[in-house]
Amino acid sequence: MVRYSLLRFAIFAIVLILLWFTGLRGWPLLLLSAVASAIISLIALQVPREKFARQIEDKVEAKRVKAEAHRTAEDDD
The missing domain is CATH 1.20.5 (Single alpha-helices involved in coiled-coils or other helix-helix interfaces)
Known part of the structure; x- marks a missing residue:
């Protein structure tokens, strides 16, 4: 369970950093990162x-x- 949680957090962090480099900031950054990382986690x-x-x-x-x-x-x- 801990391993799965750490992997989910890592995916969220990677998506957050990638979106941040595209110029996205604030609440939209967090919201889009959460949604995208959830979808990626379901598959990966x-x-x-x-x-x-x-x-x-x-x-x-x-x-x-x-x-x-x-x-x-x-x-x-």
């Missing part, structure tokens, strides 16, 4: 995002299995 960071989502799914499934095992053990008592 798809693999890290899916990997993180899989890790979360695995943890949730492990907890679900553990909870079911506890419920089954309680029912046997």
Whole structure:
């Protein structure tokens, strides 16, 4: 998650600097940088995002299995 966040911030910073060099300043610079970096992140960071989502799914499934095992053990008592 930290790696993904750092990559998103890096993309935002790069877009911000590129737009700043084109002469854009103020709120339009920030707004356009945010929108452009979000679009780029959706495409460029798809693999890290899916990997993180899989890790979360695995943890949730492990907890679900553990909870079911506890419920089954309680029912046997």
